Structures are given as C-alpha cells and as structure tokens.
Amino acid sequence: MPSASPHVRGPLIRRVALLSMHTSPLAQPGTGDAGGMNVFVLQTARQLARRGIEVEIFTRATESSRDPLEEEEPGVRVRHILAGPLEGLNKYDLPQELCSFAHGVMQVEARHGAGYFDLIHSHYWLSGQVGRIASQLWQVPLVHTFHTVAAVKNASLAEGDTPEPQNRLVAEHKIAASATRLTANTPAEKQELVDMLGARAQRIDVIPPGADLSLFSPGGPGATEVARRELGLPLEDQIIAFVGRIQRLKAPDVLIDATAELLRRHPDRYLTVVIVGGPSGSGLDAPTVLQEQVARLGIEAHVKFFRPMPPEKLVQVFRAADVVAVPSHNESFGLVALEAQACGTPVVATNVGGLPLAVDDGVSGLLVDGHDPLHWADVLGRVLDDDALRFALAVAASRHAANFSWSRTGSKLVDCYRRARDNYYGPSLS
Structure with a gap:
C-alpha cells in the first residue's frame, strides 16, 4: 500500500x-x-x-x-x-x-x-x-x-x-x-x-x-505439401517437429532417443525429425550435443536441424509436421504446443506444468508421463501409424487452440x- x-x-x-x-x-x-x-x-x-x-x-x-x-x-x-x-x-x-x-x-x-x-x-x-x-x-x-x-x-x-x-x-x-x-x-x-x-x-x-490465431492456422487444402516444399522436407515421410531452445530443460535428447527406437522397430519407416532452435542455458556448454547424439545413434539421414525462425516461417514447420513433440521437463504453459495445435497439428507432450492445460489429452494431443524414450516411441508411433487417430486429433487441435487468443x-x-x-x-x- x-x-x-x-x-x-x-x-x-x-x-x-x-x-x-x-x-x-x-x-x-x-x-x-x-x-x-x-x-x-x-x-x-x-x-x-x-x-x-x-x-x-x-x-x-x-x-x-x-x-x-x-x-x-x-x-x-x-x-x-x-x-x-x-x-x-x-x-x-x-x-x-x-x-x-x-x-x-x-x-x-x-x-x-x-x-x-x-x-x-x-x-x-x-x-x-x-x-x-x-x-x-x-x-x-x-x-x-x-x-x-x-x-x-x-x-x-x-x-x-x-x-x-x-x-x-x-x-x-x-x-x-x-x-x-x-x-x-x-x-x-x-x-x-x-x-x-x-x-x-x-x-x-x-x-x-x-496464440496469434490469424497467423497460426491450418492453412487449408494442400498446406502440408506447400510447407514441406518450402522447407525442403520429403513429401512422403512421416514428420515429427521439435521447436524450442536446445537445453536439457526442453529435453530434445529424449525425442532423438525415441526416434532411434522408432527406426529400430521399423527400419524401413520413412521418418524425418525436424529440430528448430539454438543452444541456450546449459546447452551453451555443448552446442553440438544433439548432432553428436544423432551421429552416435546413426540416424543422421532422418534428422534435420534448422536455426530459430520468425513466426511466419515457424507456421510452415507446424503445418509440415504430422506431430509436434514437446518433451520438456517443465513448462509453465507451453506456447509451442498451443501454436502447433492452432495450425491443426497434434501434439505429444510431457504431462508436466502447464502442458495439461495447453494440450487437451486424448482430444487435441497426447500427454506422456515421464521421459522414458521407449514410452515416447510408443506414443509417437501410435499417432504416426493410426491415421484415424491422427486425423481426429488434428481436427480437435485447432478447435482447442481457438480457446486461447x-x-x-x-x-x-x-x-x-x-x-x-x-x-x-x-x-x-x-
């Protein structure tokens, strides 16, 4: 007072x-x-x-x-x-x-x-x-x-x-x-x-x-193909996207390990993982740690790295992806999850912090307990391989995001x- x-x-x-x-x-x-x-x-x-x-x-x-x-x-x-x-x-x-x-x-x-x-x-x-x-x-x-x-x-x-x-x-x-x-x-x-x-x-x-709902939106028929062409991504692949700072808190390493497991289970799987972001926090001590992890696992052909992008280009990443992964150890909310859903893309996220509000579990995306790469591979594989589930989540994703402007x-x-x-x-x- x-x-x-x-x-x-x-x-x-x-x-x-x-x-x-x-x-x-x-x-x-x-x-x-x-x-x-x-x-x-x-x-x-x-x-x-x-x-x-x-x-x-x-x-x-x-x-x-x-x-x-x-x-x-x-x-x-x-x-x-x-x-x-x-x-x-x-x-x-x-x-x-x-x-x-x-x-x-x-x-x-x-x-x-x-x-x-x-x-x-x-x-x-x-x-x-x-x-x-x-x-x-x-x-x-x-x-x-x-x-x-x-x-x-x-x-x-x-x-x-x-x-x-x-x-x-x-x-x-x-x-x-x-x-x-x-x-x-x-x-x-x-x-x-x-x-x-x-x-x-x-x-x-x-x-x-x-979310900026005028910018982050599904984009209409053909938007996925347009986005993939613009980003130089294969049209026929299943695509998982990660967007965020490269640091332990955001846990991109969990996604990389889960990707290796998905490919181990199905070596003939057409799969590309897109990592958009730069080193931050603890990640500054080892700025190439993810690239080294990818090389160690032998999955270089399946992972593409991009520098941070402005929102108008990030929209294309979300539209290009079949699913966006948010494996963070903690998030007070999770704007990436919301923006991805606004583009009509399902999200698989850790069940922590504000993510249970940002993602409607079982409706607009799926929440994962913990950071076991095998469990993450199970959930990501379920979304990628079940067309009916992925379509239902995608339709609900943009509706859910519309509640947050x-x-x-x-x-x-x-x-x-x-x-x-x-x-x-x-x-x-x-």
Missing part, C-alpha cells in the same frame, strides 16, 4: 512500465534466453496499447545496432537500458547488473516526471526485484509474472542440469510477498505460487497465454491491472 495519500491518478491505468530485464521482446525466440516469455511480453503489450493503455518496455541493451528507444507499434515503446556489457553475459551473470538496470529505469521515469506511470508489470525474478524498488519509489501498484519458479524448476531438473541459485529462491519469496498482484499461466501454477512461495491466493490472477489474454490482463489498482488505492468509482 502507498505510504502517502492516494494519487489523483490512482483510479486510471493510462501508462504501464513493463520490465523485462533479461531478454528483449524484440529478440528471436528459440535461442539464447529468448523464448515464450518474449512472445508473451510483446503480444500483451500490443493488446494493452490497442485498449488505450500506453506501454513502455524496459529491457537490457544487448545490441549496439539498436536505438535506445524503439516504437514497436503505436502505443508500444521499447527502451534498451545500458546495464553491463552488451555481449558475453547470460542470465546467471545478470544479478550483478541489477543496480545498473534499476538506475537506468529510474532515470527514464525522472525525465518523464513524477506520476507518469500508473502501474508496473515485471516479468521474471530479475525484473521483479527492480519492480519492487520502482513500486516503492513511484508509489504505484506492482503486478508480477514469474514465468518460471526456481523451486519448481529445481524439483524437476533434468539429469546433469544445474539447480537455480539460492539468491533467486530468496528473491522470489520477497517478490511474492510484496507485489500488489501476481499472475499465473494456469490454476496449477497458481497453486505452486501459494504452496512454494507463500503467495496469497486472492491476489493471484490466472491468465493463460494465447492474445485478445482474451489482454482482456484478462486489463482486469488484473484494475484489481491491482483497487488493491493498492482502494476501490475506484471509475
């Missing part, structure tokens, strides 16, 4: 400072630290702007070629704050740059003048710490979205992966206690915030992400902001 009397601007949400320190919403998802959070930040900012709320996104500068201030679309501005070297840092190095980033954010607000921003929305634990400071100094509400929680990640680590550090665990408890409101992607995540961070359930809004996400976020305003200032008459 504010220490002084409520601001006269309190009843209105006109301008929002959106903090995304460790990754820019303008970065290409699929490599480095860029992923679903980038998409969420940019798409929700656009939705807010289209509802008359101006958004300024603060992110750490990582490219000298970018202007310090960019207008992404009317009402959405992205500020690149100089905090540490432009290159050579990963997100585990960034806590030491928090003070520099916070200073840059405060300088911008000071140039605007007191009372410019009506609310702060921080994303991920690094930004949440800056959000706590800004909320206190500016005396405005703070909404925070964790995207991932350290305690949850540590409980579901892939073998050989590095646990999240203690300073993150401590910081997330503090953010949960001090934020005006929190958002969660799913009811399950909301419960995790309550159980693991002691967050107050009545101050948490469940706001599922969406960015417009709906934006409306829920505006409602959250209004509740945050009322929590902070008291009920409004506006």
Whole structure:
C-alpha cells in the first residue's frame, strides 16, 4: 500500500512500465534466453496499447545496432537500458547488473516526471526485484509474472542440469510477498505460487497465454505439401517437429532417443525429425550435443536441424509436421504446443506444468508421463501409424487452440491491472 495519500491518478491505468530485464521482446525466440516469455511480453503489450493503455518496455541493451528507444507499434515503446556489457553475459551473470538496470529505469521515469506511470508489470525474478524498488519509489501498484519458479524448476531438473541459485529462491519469496498482484499461466501454477512461495491466493490472477490465431492456422487444402516444399522436407515421410531452445530443460535428447527406437522397430519407416532452435542455458556448454547424439545413434539421414525462425516461417514447420513433440521437463504453459495445435497439428507432450492445460489429452494431443524414450516411441508411433487417430486429433487441435487468443489474454490482463489498482488505492468509482 502507498505510504502517502492516494494519487489523483490512482483510479486510471493510462501508462504501464513493463520490465523485462533479461531478454528483449524484440529478440528471436528459440535461442539464447529468448523464448515464450518474449512472445508473451510483446503480444500483451500490443493488446494493452490497442485498449488505450500506453506501454513502455524496459529491457537490457544487448545490441549496439539498436536505438535506445524503439516504437514497436503505436502505443508500444521499447527502451534498451545500458546495464553491463552488451555481449558475453547470460542470465546467471545478470544479478550483478541489477543496480545498473534499476538506475537506468529510474532515470527514464525522472525525465518523464513524477506520476507518469500508473502501474508496473515485471516479468521474471530479475525484473521483479527492480519492480519492487520502482513500486516503492513511484508509489504505484506492482503486478508480477514469474514465468518460471526456481523451486519448481529445481524439483524437476533434468539429469546433469544445474539447480537455480539460492539468491533467486530468496528473491522470489520477497517478490511474492510484496507485489500488489501476481499472475499465473494456469490454476496449477497458481497453486505452486501459494504452496512454494507463500503467495496469497486472492491476489493471484490466472491468465493463460494465447496464440496469434490469424497467423497460426491450418492453412487449408494442400498446406502440408506447400510447407514441406518450402522447407525442403520429403513429401512422403512421416514428420515429427521439435521447436524450442536446445537445453536439457526442453529435453530434445529424449525425442532423438525415441526416434532411434522408432527406426529400430521399423527400419524401413520413412521418418524425418525436424529440430528448430539454438543452444541456450546449459546447452551453451555443448552446442553440438544433439548432432553428436544423432551421429552416435546413426540416424543422421532422418534428422534435420534448422536455426530459430520468425513466426511466419515457424507456421510452415507446424503445418509440415504430422506431430509436434514437446518433451520438456517443465513448462509453465507451453506456447509451442498451443501454436502447433492452432495450425491443426497434434501434439505429444510431457504431462508436466502447464502442458495439461495447453494440450487437451486424448482430444487435441497426447500427454506422456515421464521421459522414458521407449514410452515416447510408443506414443509417437501410435499417432504416426493410426491415421484415424491422427486425423481426429488434428481436427480437435485447432478447435482447442481457438480457446486461447492474445485478445482474451489482454482482456484478462486489463482486469488484473484494475484489481491491482483497487488493491493498492482502494476501490475506484471509475
């Protein structure tokens, strides 16, 4: 709550400072630290702007070629704050740059003048710490979205992966206690915030992400053939696609092992696996680990690697595939699963995190318990070899995805902001 009397601007949400320190919403998802959070930040900012709320996104500068201030679309501005070297840092190095980033954010607000921003929305634990400071100094509400929680990640680590550090665990408890409101992607995540961070359930809004349904769509008759030709993929093969950062958390190695098992069972199977993404996190230590695994298993002829792609080309990957695999050890939601289904492609995903909401098990896709490659081969083989099942899942997939749009996400976020305003200032008459 504010220490002084409520601001006269309190009843209105006109301008929002959106903090995304460790990754820019303008970065290409699929490599480095860029992923679903980038998409969420940019798409929700656009939705807010289209509802008359101006958004300024603060992110750490990582490219000298970018202007310090960019207008992404009317009402959405992205500020690149100089905090540490432009290159050579990963997100585990960034806590030491928090003070520099916070200073840059405060300088911008000071140039605007007191009372410019009506609310702060921080994303991920690094930004949440800056959000706590800004909320206190500016005396405005703070909404925070964790995207991932350290305690949850540590409980579901892939073998050989590095646990999240203690300073993150401590910081997330503090953010949960001090934020005006929190958002969660799913009811399950909301419960995790309550159980693991002691967050107050009545101050948490469940706001599922969406998909750009105007872009991600089945594409009509012949779309699969067109997509395969564009990507240079064999027209007659069964195709499994994986889209995401190459790191242990995303478990692409499980898909590779399952592919080898499918080919062992049926050596004459026409099968191609498409891997779209770049190394990230723990994957940076061994950027060619998947290629080495493929070579060791002797299945090079069946696996094609692609660099991360922009959304308009990623659509073609989803349309080209018979099934999209999401074998992650944890996902707060799983945007790839949703976007694939929006293209009418069934998904086989791990039964973890937000994936049971993103995928309607047995209807739009299939969920797999655990990461046993033999079990994954069973489920993937079932979808590939049962034409009736695959067709039914494909038809239901686009219907299921239609329940998740960015417009709906934006409306829920505006409602959250209004509740945050009322929590902070008291009920409004506006």
